[in-house]
Amino acid sequence: MPIGIITNVCAIFFGGIVGSLAGKKMSDEFKSGLNMTFSISSICMGIYAIAPMKNLAAVVFSVIIGTSIGIIFHLGDAINKGARGMQRFISRFVSAPSELSQMEFEATLVTLIVLFCASGTGIYGTLTEGMNGDATILISKSILDFFCAVIFGANLGAVVALIAVPQFVVLMLIYSLARIIFPLTTPNMILDFKAAGGVLMLASGFRIVKIKMxxxxDMIPIMAVVLPVSWLWTNVIVPLIH
Known part of the structure; x- marks a missing residue:
């Protein structure tokens, strides 16, 4: 049983519900302060994930190639459409916060979907649990995700809790493929993979406080291309250079 995945999904689901119920009791100053806290936390986690990377060029190429794929196939537009569908569904039962414009609401919701569903820590933690049953990484991540969901649930409403659904689907898919993927990797490939996830977390941290959107x-495909690019760089490009 994937204990780590279940814990992480429940943390976001219940965190979103708690935030939507308690949001009116939180002051704007309190929510703004915690938003900045989560932003810097995401940035710090990104830096921590990037620091041990082995092949800078491979990670840079992965960022460029992965983002290009996302833009070409309009992945961002598809996720925006999904976010609007989630909001329409939840609005049948509860109203969305009126102080946010539709554009601001969608931009924040998309940031959260990426942060919860495609972070390097979450994907690596899922691979680890799928391979050897160690749920420690995901359980640790769940603590931050719970409080993050509470605060953003206060800003966006109960729709934050619904992010647990695509997250569960994504993580269970990775969990199912872990026994196939993990044996094909090397320690250096995993470090580059975590670094690529760190880039996503950095970008998400900047988006949370609207420093740079x-x-x-569109950057999510980075996580799909970084392992093969890292392998090619190590086993094909580097021998040619040297």
């Missing part, structure tokens, strides 16, 4: 949804 990176196309994080």
């Amino acid at each position: 990176f196309p994080t949804a």
Whole structure:
């Protein structure tokens, strides 16, 4: 049983519900302060994930190639459409916060979807649990995700809880493929993979406080291309250079 995945999904689901119920009791100053806290936390986690990377060029190429794929196939637009569908569904039962414009609401929701569903820590933690049953990484991540969901649930409403659904689907798919993927990797490939996830977390951190609205949804394919690019760089490109 994937204990780590279940814990992480429940943390977001219940965090979103708690935030939507308690949001009116939180002051704007309190919510704004915690938003900045989560932003810097995401940035710090991104830096921590990037620091041990082995092949800078491979990670840079992965960022460029992955983002290009996302833009070409309009992945961001598809996720925006999904976010609007989630909001329409939840609005049948509860109203969305009126202080946010539709554009601001969608931009924040997309940032959260990427942060919860496609972070390097989450994907690596899922691979680890799928391979050897160690749920420690995902359980640790769940603590931050719970409080993050509470605060953004206060801003966006109960729709945040619904992010648990695509997250469960994504993580269970990775969990199912873990026994196939993990044996094909090397320690250096995993470090580059975590670094690529760190880039996504950095971009998400900047988006949370609107420093720079990176196309994080379009950047998700980075996580799919970084392992093969890292392998090619190590086994094909580097021998040619040397």
